[in-house]
Amino acid sequence: MQFSKSTDYALHALIHLGHAERCSNVGIKELSGSLGVSESYLSKIMSKLRQDGIVRAVPGVNGGYELARAADRITFLDVIQVMEGRQKLFECSNTNSRQHRLLAEEGTARRERDKERTGKNECLVEKVMEGAEQHLHQYLRERTIQSVLDEAFKRCSHEANKK
Amino acid sequence: MQFSKSTDYALHALIHLGHAERCSNVGIKELSGSLGVSESYLSKIMSKLRQDGIVRAVPGVNGGYELARAADRITFLDVIQVMEGRQKLFECSNTNSRQHRLLAEEGTARRERDKERTGKNECLVEKVMEGAEQHLHQYLRERTIQSVLDEAFKRCSHEANKK
DNA sequence: ATAACGTGGACCTACGGTGTCCATAATAAA
DNA sequence: TTTATTATGGACACCGTAGGTCCACGTTAT
Ligand code: SF4
Ligand code: SF4
Numbered sequence: 001m002q003f004s005k006s007t008d009y010a011l012h013a014l015i016h017l018g019h020a021e022r023c024s025n026v027g028i029k030e031l032s033g034s035l036g037v038s039e040s041y042l043s044k045i046m047s048k049l050r051q052d053g054i055v056r057a058v059p060g061v062n063g064g065y066e067l068a069r070a071a072d073r074i075t076f077l078d079v080i081q082v083m084e085g086r087q088k089l090f091e092c093s094n095t096n097s098r099q100h101r102l103l104a105e106e107g108t109a110r111r112e113r114d115k116e117r118t119g120k121n122e123c124l125v126e127k128v129m130e131g132a133e134q135h136l137h138q139y140l141r142e143r144t145i146q147s148v149l150d151e152a153f154k155r156c157s158h159e160a161n162k163k
Numbered sequence: 164m165q166f167s168k169s170t171d172y173a174l175h176a177l178i179h180l181g182h183a184e185r186c187s188n189v190g191i192k193e194l195s196g197s198l199g200v201s202e203s204y205l206s207k208i209m210s211k212l213r214q215d216g217i218v219r220a221v222p223g224v225n226g227g228y229e230l231a232r233a234a235d236r237i238t239f240l241d242v243i244q245v246m247e248g249r250q251k252l253f254e255c256s257n258t259n260s261r262q263h264r265l266l267a268e269e270g271t272a273r274r275e276r277d278k279e280r281t282g283k284n285e286c287l288v289e290k291v292m293e294g295a296e297q298h299l300h301q302y303l304r305e306r307t308i309q310s311v312l313d314e315a316f317k318r319c320s321h322e323a324n325k326k
Numbered sequence: 327a328t329a330a331c332g333t334g335g336a337c338c339t340a341c342g343g344t345g346t347c348c349a350t351a352a353t354a355a356a
Numbered sequence: 357t358t359t360a361t362t363a364t365g366g367a368c369a370c371c372g373t374a375g376g377t378c379c380a381c382g383t384t385a386t
Pocket of ligand 1: 092093094095096097099100101103123124125126175
């Protein structure tokens, strides 16, 4: 239950791009140097980010990457879902166990009615887990690349103030 | 970024134990049959739960497992942390990159002062991630084995009512 | 004593995260 | 046009770990 290093790298790369938005684009060399990750691997990550429309890439001389939209419209959730995939936090595996029939199918007829009425017939365990997932997602949706940048800037100016 | 199957099994096993609290203990055979998981593997999981004080085990004839404390004092978070380990959601890897120095160490002197004053000198990315983790944990702390049992019972009685 | 039952270690397998290398395509500059 | 630069995508290697099996051992009731 941990985020992968790729997610780590992706976030840092995007922060770098956001920080250097003045100049149109940033090459893989600069990113690699800044993050301390090999160019080969980092390019894989950037490619993924591009395929999902988080960044734009221009090939050729003086090419590089730039954010595909404003930094305050790129949420942590976006990045995490691109890198980690969109699999659910909890995926029930044994729906044909005796246990399952006890918990989620007492009175099959009733379940069917429920399904028709409410449209969803989740089991109780899944309900808890999906709730957890929703909470997590909501939180991550509220944090953007820009918000990190802002806070870093605040720290910085605060520092300058003191001098 | 998914919970492992072991966590799934552990939750179901505990629900089974909670459901059958009347009789003192439940053997691995019954659990295995109920969940549809091999006895060998399930016993590993139960063993882990025992080492962390979630269940008690009695060896010998007519032995088995029972909850070590009331079902409403066993939270989802407890179970998940036992099975998944207590690793943080996000573990920074490249603290010696140029990027890091930019984000988390502008004015090292100031950082040091911060450290002394507040006791924590997290970087901004970690701060976001730890916030997410706290939210998730809080949610999972509020759900217990008992709460699932209760809801299942409610469904059941509701069903009986209708007849 | 013996049969039932949990424990823990050794071991296996498959898959995915991490990472490298290279051939190719696209583009700007010369 | 040629060349140097840069991103792209596929192939591949490595390795840790989730998932699972097996077995020898200790414990307990009958
Ligand atoms: S009770 Fe829920 S979690 Fe358990 S097997 Fe059925 S659907 Fe899956
Ligand atoms: S800025 Fe934060 S997340 Fe990034 S390397 Fe430094 S400590 Fe780690």
